[in-house]
Each structure stands twice: as C-alpha cells, then as structure tokens.
Amino acid sequence: MIVFRIFFILLLFSLNQAKALIEVDITRGNLNPLPVAVSPLFSEDETNKKINDKIKINNLGEEISIVIENNLRATGLFNPLDKKAFLQTPDLAHLKPRFEDWTLIKAQALITGKVKYDDNKLRVEFRLWDVLAAKEMIALAFTTVPTNWRRIGHIISDKIYERLTGEKGYFDTRIIYVAEEGPKTKRIKKLAIMDQDGANTKYLTLGNELVLTPRFNPTNQMVTYLSYFKNLPRVYLLDIETGIQEVVGDFPGMTFAPRFSPNGKKIIMSFAKDGNSDIYTMDLESRIVERITNHPSIDTSPSYSPDGEFITFNSDRSGFQQIYVMRKNGSDVKRISFGKGLYGTPVWSPRGDLIAFTKLHKGKFYIGVMRTDGTGERLLTENYYQEAPSWSPNGRVLIFYRETKTDEKGDGFSAKLWSIDLTGYNERKVYTETDGSDPSWSSLLSN
Amino acid sequence: MYKSLIISTGFHIFIILFALFSLPFVAKKPLDIPPIISVELIQITEKTNIPFAPKAKKIIEKAKEEEKKLVSEQAPPKKTKKPKPDSIPLPDKDIVKLKKPEEKQNPVKDDSKVKQVSEFEKKEIFDPTDIAALIDKSKENIAETDKISKNITQSQDKSLNVTGLTLSEEDALKAQIFGCWSIPLGLPYNKNLLVRIKLKLKPDGTIIDSEILDHARMNKPGQNFYRVLAESALRAVQLCQPLRVPSTGYERWKNIQLNFDAREMLEG
Numbered sequence: 001m002i003v004f005r006i007f008f009i010l011l012l013f014s015l016n017q018a019k020a021l022i023e024v025d026i027t028r029g030n031l032n033p034l035p036v037a038v039s040p041l042f043s044e045d046e047t048n049k050k051i052n053d054k055i056k057i058n059n060l061g062e063e064i065s066i067v068i069e070n071n072l073r074a075t076g077l078f079n080p081l082d083k084k085a086f087l088q089t090p091d092l093a094h095l096k097p098r099f100e101d102w103t104l105i106k107a108q109a110l111i112t113g114k115v116k117y118d119d120n121k122l123r124v125e126f127r128l129w130d131v132l133a134a135k136e137m138i139a140l141a142f143t144t145v146p147t148n149w150r151r152i153g154h155i156i157s158d159k160i161y162e163r164l165t166g167e168k169g170y171f172d173t174r175i176i177y178v179a180e181e182g183p184k185t186k187r188i189k190k191l192a193i194m195d196q197d198g199a200n201t202k203y204l205t206l207g208n209e210l211v212l213t214p215r216f217n218p219t220n221q222m223v224t225y226l227s228y229f230k231n232l233p234r235v236y237l238l239d240i241e242t243g244i245q246e247v248v249g250d251f252p253g254m255t256f257a258p259r260f261s262p263n264g265k266k267i268i269m270s271f272a273k274d275g276n277s278d279i280y281t282m283d284l285e286s287r288i289v290e291r292i293t294n295h296p297s298i299d300t301s302p303s304y305s306p307d308g309e310f311i312t313f314n315s316d317r318s319g320f321q322q323i324y325v326m327r328k329n330g331s332d333v334k335r336i337s338f339g340k341g342l343y344g345t346p347v348w349s350p351r352g353d354l355i356a357f358t359k360l361h362k363g364k365f366y367i368g369v370m371r372t373d374g375t376g377e378r379l380l381t382e383n384y385y386q387e388a389p390s391w392s393p394n395g396r397v398l399i400f401y402r403e404t405k406t407d408e409k410g411d412g413f414s415a416k417l418w419s420i421d422l423t424g425y426n427e428r429k430v431y432t433e434t435d436g437s438d439p440s441w442s443s444l445l446s447n
Numbered sequence: 448m449y450k451s452l453i454i455s456t457g458f459h460i461f462i463i464l465f466a467l468f469s470l471p472f473v474a475k476k477p478l479d480i481p482p483i484i485s486v487e488l489i490q491i492t493e494k495t496n497i498p499f500a501p502k503a504k505k506i507i508e509k510a511k512e513e514e515k516k517l518v519s520e521q522a523p524p525k526k527t528k529k530p531k532p533d534s535i536p537l538p539d540k541d542i543v544k545l546k547k548p549e550e551k552q553n554p555v556k557d558d559s560k561v562k563q564v565s566e567f568e569k570k571e572i573f574d575p576t577d578i579a580a581l582i583d584k585s586k587e588n589i590a591e592t593d594k595i596s597k598n599i600t601q602s603q604d605k606s607l608n609v610t611g612l613t614l615s616e617e618d619a620l621k622a623q624i625f626g627c628w629s630i631p632l633g634l635p636y637n638k639n640l641l642v643r644i645k646l647k648l649k650p651d652g653t654i655i656d657s658e659i660l661d662h663a664r665m666n667k668p669g670q671n672f673y674r675v676l677a678e679s680a681l682r683a684v685q686l687c688q689p690l691r692v693p694s695t696g697y698e699r700w701k702n703i704q705l706n707f708d709a710r711e712m713l714e715g
Contacts, residue, residue, distance in 0.1 A: 021645070022611040023704045024620055027711045029683070077632055108629075108682055130678065132685035136677075166675035167633030221560030396633065423632070 010167065031423070033079035034164065035106050037131075038069045040083065041124065042114035043089040048235040061090070061115040064124065068160070069155030070109060070197060071171045075397075076159065076426030081107055083354045094127065099134045107131050109385050111160060122146045125154050128163055138163045140266070150199060155446050165374075170392040171196060174240075175399060176214045176223055176441045177417060180435040181205060184406060191225060193240060196392075196441070198431030204238065213257045213388075216442040218350075219264035224248070225441075226258060235267065248282065249289075251380045257345075262308045268292070270300040271311075279313055279330075292330040303347045303355075304378070305372070312346040312355050313337075323357055325372065329433045336374030341366075345388055348372070351395035354422075358387040358400075367400050380424040397421045399430060401437040518679045612700065616693045628683035628707065631675045634715035638672065642680045644705045650697045651691035657681060660704070680707040 033045035041061030043051070077082045086093075097246040102110050110439040113126035125141035140159060142152050142281045151172060158169030179192035179201075191204040191211045205211055205227075206255045214225035221240045226233055233255040235248040248258075251271045258269040261281070268281045279292040293299045297317035304311055312325050323337040323346045337343040341361025348355055352372070359366040359379065365386045368379040386402040406413040415437045417430040428437075557643055612620070643660040659665070659681070665674040684690070684705065692700055 004560060020611075021701050021702055021704045023706055024612070024617055026624050026628065026683075026705055027705045028621075028625045029630040029679075029709065029712060031627060031632065031708075031712075032628050032629060108686070130682065132682045133678070164675065165631045165633035166672035297636075394633070 004352040007111075020222065022446070034108055035079045035081055036072060036109040036111065037086060037102055037105065037107035038065050038072070039079045039088075039093045039110065039112045041126065042116050043115035043117075044093050045214050047115060047117045051115075051122070051146055054117075054323070055149070057149075058123075058150045060146075060149055062115065064115065064149060064153045064156070065113070066109070067150055067197070071154065071157035072160065074197070074428060076121045076421055076423070077161075077165060081105055089307070090245060097131075098130055099129075102129075102131045109137075109160075109164060109226060111156075113156070114369070117146065120145070122149060122152070124149075126151045126159075126175055128160055130301055132237060150195065151445070154197075156197070158444070158446070167396065168394045168444065170394050171443070172444055172446045173393060174241075174418070174445065175430070175439050176204075176216060177401075177432070177439040178211055178214065179432070180415055181207075181216045191238075192432075192434075192436070194222075194432070197253050201433050204240070209374070213438050215240075215257075215259045217260045217264040218262055218443050219260075221445075222260075224258045224260060224267055226255060235269065235282075248284070249287065257302075259303055259320075262306050266301045268304060269313065270302060279311070286301050291324070292328075293333075294330070295407075301345050304346045306352045310372075310427060312348055312350075314344045314346055321353065323370075323374070325355075335376075336370065336372070338374065339373050339377055347389055347391060349395040350392050350393055354387040354395070356398055357388065366397060367420065378424065380420050380422070381418075381427055390439050390440045399439045399441055401439060403437075483663065493696045494632075613672055614679065621623060624683055625703065627687040628713050629679060630709050631672075631679050632713075634676060634709055634713055635671050639658050640676060640709040640713070642673070642677045642707040644677075644680055644684065646684060646690075646703050646705065648690065648703060649694060650701075652692040654684060654688050654690070657684060676707070678710060680705070683707070 009182050019073050020173055029038045040059070043059065043061040043065050046057055052058055054306050060273055065400075067081040068169040068232040073080050085105045087104070087435040088098055090112065090194055092098075093110070094114050097110055097112065106130055110129040111126060112129070113124060116123040121143050123141060124143065125188070127139040128137045129135070130137050133417045134216050135182060138159060140156075142155060144152060149310060154171040154173075157171040161167075161169035161171070165177055172335075173196045174193055175196055176191065176193045177396060179190045180192070181188045181190075181437045188207040189211050191214055192209040193204060193252070194201040194203055204223075212226040214223050216223055221237045223240060225236055225238065227236055229253045233248055234250055235258045236245055236254065247266060248341075251269075256277075258267045260267060265285065266281045266283055268279065270279050277298045277300060278294060280289050281292060281300050284287045292302070292311065293315075295315065295317055297315050299313055299317075302311050302313040309328055310325055311328055311330075314321055315324050316322070318335060319341040321344055322335055324333055324335050336355070337357070339359070339361075341359050343357050343359050345358045346355050347357070349369075354369045355372055356367065356369050365384070366379040367381050367386060370377040370378060377393060380398070383402050384405055386400055389398045389400040391398060395420050398421075400413050403415045404413060404419050415435045417432055417436045417439050418427060420427045430436075611617075645658045645660055646654055647656040649655055659677050661673075661677075664670050665677060667673075692703075
C-alpha cells in the first residue's frame with residue numbers, strides 16, 4: 001500500500017513536471033493615451049431636418065461625437081483619432097464595424113452611434129467596440145428632449161470612460177465658480193455655473209455683493225457660498241435647480257470657506273469668535289452650531305473625509321500654517337504636513353485616499369497631494385499664484401485657479417481656472433467666459 | 448700503506464654518505480606545489496544525459512528515436528536544400544565517430560566526443576547561408592536570443608523543457624509587451640491587480656488562443672476593475688502579436704502564461 005502511495009505521488013509529480021508552463025511576469029506597461037476612434041453618430045436626413053428646425057443644429061450626431069471626443073481628449077488618457085482617416089461610414093460602422101479597417105488606423109477602441117428624432121423626443125444610442133478583440137464592450141440608448149443633447153454627449157463619455165478605465169467618469173458634472181470682471185482694484189464678482197467643459201455658463205448673482213468660496217453639496221445640486229451683505233459675512237444656500245436661495249446665518253468676524261459634510265446635512269466652516277478663529281459645524285435642519293476646535297491659533301479651511309469620520313484643516317498652532325487631521329468631534333488632532341513652506345486649503349479626495357493642498361514655498365505657490373497620513377507628498381504644479389483645489393467626483397482631476405502678475409502699470413492681471421490630473425502631466429486651462437476663481441466641482445448629475 | 452688507504456676510502460665514503468643523507472635536512476624544504484588536476488569542460492546537458500541505469504538507457508533510446516522522427520518532421524527545408532555539399536557530409540562523419548566511443552564507454556574518448564560536437568556546432572554558426580538570417584534578426588533586436596538558440600542542438604533544446612525561457616528570451620518578450628500594454632489608470636492600487644493569461648502560440652509567435660485564467664472573477668460584484676484590467680492585458684497581447692518568441696524550441700513555449708501585474712506601475 002505504501003509503495004502504491006509513493007508510486008502515485010511520483011506519478012503526480014511527473015505529470016506536474018510534464019505540464020510545467022512557462023510563466024512570464026509583466027509588471028510594466030505604458031501610460032500612453034489609448035487611441036480611440038469616435039465615429040460621428042449616424043442620423044438620417046429626415047432626422048437632421050427635424051432637429052435643425054427644432055434647435056438649429058445641422059448634424060446633431062456629429063456634434064455629439066465632437067463633445068465625446070473633446071471630453072476623452074481632455075482626460076489625457078485617450079487619443080481620439082482624426083476623423084479624416086476613418087475608412088468606414090458611420091451608418092455601416094454602427095451596424096457592424098469592419099475591424100480590419102479600424103485596426104489599420106491603429107484604433108484600439110471604436111465608438112459608433114445613431115441619432116433618431118420621433119415624437120419630440122431625441123433618442124441617442126451608442127456602442128463601444130474593442131477593435132483588437134473584435135467585440136462589443138457596451139451598448140446603451142438614451143431618450144431626452146433635443147435641447148439636452150450636450151448632456152447626452154457627457155453621459156456617453158462617462159460610460160465610455162468607466163468601461164475603459166474602471167473608474168467612474170466626471171463629464172456629466174458642473175463647476176461653480178466666482179466669475180470676475182474689471183480691474184484688480186475694482187473687481188465685480190458674480191457666482192457662475194457651467195458644464196465641466198465650459199459650455200452653458202449661467203450667472204447666479206448680479207455682482208452687487210462680493211461672493212466667495214462657493215461649494216457644491218456632494219449629494220444634490222445645492223450650493224453654499226459666502227457673501228458680504230452690508231460688510232457682514234453671510235452664509236447662503238442656493239438650490240440651482242429651483243433657484244431658491246436662503247441665508248444660513250450671519251456670523252461674527254471673519255468667516256471662511258463653508259463646505260458641506262459628505263451626507264449634505266451639515267456645513268463646516270471657520271469663523272472668528274472673540275478674536276479667535278476656530279472650526280464649527282452647523283446642522284442645516286436644526287441650525288445648531290457646534291464648536292469642533294478650541295485652540296488659540298487660527299484654524300481654517302476644514303474639509304470632511306468621504307466617510308464623514310475625519311476632518312482635515314489648516315492651523316498655525318505649530319508656529320507656521322500646516323495641515324492637520326482630526327476626528328469629526330475634534331479629538332485626536334494630528335499634524336500631517338512637515339515639508340518646508342506653508343500649507344493650506346486642504347481638501348479630502350472623494351476616493352478618500354489623498355488630500356489636496358496649496359503650498360507656499362520661497363514665493364511660489366504649488367498645488368499638491370499627499371496621503372491622509374501625510375506621506376507621499378507630490379507637488380503637481382507650480383506657479384506665481386494659484387490656490388483653492390477642488391476634486392472631480394472620481395478623485396482623478398483637480399480644478400483650481402491661477403492668477404497672473406500685474407505689470408508696472410497695474411494692468412495684465414487675470415485669474416483663470418485650470419485643471420490637472422493626479423499624474424501631474426495633463427495640465428489644462430478650463431474655458432470660462434470671464435476671469436474665474438474659487439471653483440468647485442459638482443458630483444455626477446446622472447447619479 | 449694499505450691500512451691508510453682503507454681509512455681514507457672509508458672516510459671519503461662516510462663524507463659522501465653524510466652529504467647524501469644529512470644535507471637534504473639542512474636545506475630548505477621545497478615548495479609544496481599542489482598536484483595538477485586536469486579540468487575538463489563538459490556541457491551540462493551531456494553530463495545529465497549520461498545513462499546510469501539500464502531502464503534509463505532504454506528511455507533515452509526511445510527519446511532518441513522520437514527525436515529522429517521530430518528531426519525528420521521539423522527539419523527546416525533550408526538545410527536539405529543547401530547548395531554547398533560541404534556542410535552536409537561533415538555532420539554525418541562526426542556522427543559516425545560519435546557512436547563508436549559510446550559503445551566502448553571509454554571516458555578518454557568521451558572527451559573527443561565533446562570536442563567534436565562543439566566543432567560541428569561552430570561550423571554551423573559560420574554557415575554562410577545563415578549569416579543573412581542572423582543579420583535580419585539583429586534588426587529585430589533579438590540577435591542575442593538567436594545566437595543562444597542556435598548553439599543549442601535539438602537534444603539540448605529538449606532538456607530545457609523544465610527551465611523555461613532563457614533570461615534574454617524572457618527579456619525580449621517582456622520588452623515587447625511593455626510597449627503594447629496601456630495600463631488603465633483608474634484601477635484601485637490597493638487591490639489584487641494580477642491577471643493571468645494563458646496563450647497558445649503558433650511557431651511564428653501569433654496567437655492561436657488566449658484564455659484569462661481567473662475568468663470567473665470578471666463577473667464578481669465589485670470586481671469591475673478586474674474586467675477592465677483583463678481586457679487591457681488581452682489588448683496588449685493582441686496588439687503585440689506576433690510575439691517575440693525564440694526561433695527554436697516551439698514545443699517548449701507553444702503554451703505560455705503571461706502574468707500581468709499593474710500594482711508596481713500604479714503605486715509608482
């Protein structure tokens with residue numbers, strides 16, 4: 001019996017040896033943008049005519065494809081190929097792509113689609129194809145009113161982004177910011193909102209009062225911001241969908257940067273009471289104000305972690321302005337920034353893994369990120385003056401504003417919105433109609 | 448007179464004997480030079496192929512027969528159609544010489560066997576018909592791989608079954624796939640980001656079949672990122688094909704497993 005067992009084990013061993021497979025570990029790849037072909041969405045002549053009569057756009061399918069193309073290009077992760085190189089017509093490509101034709105132009109992913117207009121409703125369908133595997137990856141259809149066509153383009157972009165990268169997109173979102181006009185000494189500041197690609201700008205205030213630090217509610221389309229009324233700071237709540245605005249409260253002294261808690265039920269901010277600036281929260285239902293920090297130093301710019309359990313803020317309690325993390329009740333305060341220079345405006349990433357900040361060192365401003373324990377500090381961009389980073393809802397991109405120097409005559413000043421992704425390579429100017437500052441990124445509208 | 452002569456002779460004999468036996472102890476000891484050991488360079492495959500048991504001998508003979516069949520099946524047309532007759536008779540002569548010493552099992556003549564095999568191979572390396580092929584392959588940055596593989600006879604090649612690809616062969620394949628693999632950046636770097644793909648290859652490196660070994664994981668809830676990662680790995684091998692595989696030893700690498708791990712890249 002023992003002999004038989006030994007023989008059996010030896011037999012198994014020999015079989016294992018015979019089937020030994022060569023294994024090669026691939027631990028590196030490239031971060032080059034993925035070549036994608038965004039074919040114009042096909043629409044019949046009759047559909048084009050009807051849509052043109054309705055919203056004055058000649059070929060809506062092509063316009064939607066341009067929105068998708070621009071979104072994908074702006075991420076820095078995709079390289080949309082020139083449409084002139086396409087060999088297959090949009091209608092045939094949508095039915096069944098000739099993958100050899102798309103491989104020939106080095107496309108790895110293909111987007112096709114079709115636009116239809118019936119009963120005053122716009123129906124847009126799209127398909128994402130894996131060219132190398134010659135298979136469909138995702139196919140969806142949306143129905144809406146024709147004027148909503150840009151949002152359809154953004155939603156399709158989100159679906160494509162999610163399918164190809166594995167994380168949620170950030171295209172069907174909006175950005176609220178302070179629109180600025182006029183000379184530096186006499187700036188008119190209005191609250192403005194636009195799509196993340198700079199389209200559909202709307203002004204929410206008239207510019208009579210100074211507005212500061214607008215912030216989106218992470219759960220809905222509410223905005224909180226600070227405005228000075230008769231030289232007194234007031235915190236406002238504004239519902240963008242209904243336009244209804246309400247005052248949350250008048251606060252004494254200098255009040256800064258109100259921001260929502262992750263569940264949207266509280267506002268956290270800092271204000272000065274008895275000459276000492278500390279962090280407070282206010283419950284939006286009960287309007288009860290709770291003091292979180294109590295320290296003779298200046299504590300400002302609080303931001304919640306996505307789970308609501310921790311708060312990051314900046315304080316000069318160590319003698320210089322640095323970033324700290326504490327529990328939501330104000331206990332366990334820990335300093336996390338230890339680099340040279342001053343650190344401020346910490347913002348917790350929606351993914352929860354990083355904290356973005358502004359750093360001032362040797363007269364230059366940096367936007368950077370660090371882990372929540374302060375390790376792994378990375379400076380993404382450097383400039384003369386830039387601050388107020390705000391995360392995209394997927395935690396991949398930061399939007400901030402950057403000011404330019406004025407010349408000797410006091411001219412040449414400007415403030416513009418910029419975005420940069422976590423790699424630090426994809427820095428882009430965000431289009432705004434006027435100058436802009438203090439941007440805040442909304443959550444996904446289609447959630 | 449005779450007495451003094453005898454004394455003198457005896458004295459001289461004594462001195463001569465004294466010089467013979469005592470002086471070597473006075474003189475310095477000679478250098479203790481270690482004995483010269485002859486070192487013999489033997490290729491490992493030759494050593495491991497030595498039959499040491501009758502059963503093993505039978506197995507090896509069987510393997511040789513199969514090998515002969517393989518040679519006839521896989522023999523490249525180039526060698527049979529060579530216009531120069533010199534290159535053909537040389538190996539035959541050598542093979543005849545090789546067989547005789549094996550029968551006698553004479554270790555001295557085994558040395559000559561090793562030498563003759565290596566000479567035969569050297570002649571193959573400098574075969575003028577192969578130079579063009581070598582130049583072509585150097586253009587593809589795989590000259591090193593080719594040289595190594597050309598030095599390996601088919602019997603030696605079979606013995607590499609267990610050891611897998613050589614370092615240079617593996618490096619060539621890795622370098623090719625590195626360039627083709629676009630890593631999706633949205634992956635959570637704190638999760639298991641290993642995708643194992645089994646490939647069935649043609650002799651020219653094109654893919655007959657590809658299989659994701661942890662396929663079930665793709666459809667598990669919360670593992671969407673794994674599907675994205677697996678698809679990116681599949682795209683990489685599709686894009687890279689024909690893969691840079693060694694020009695010989697197809698049996699060795701016709702099935703190959705690629706382990707794609709994005710963690711190193713994403714953690715930075």
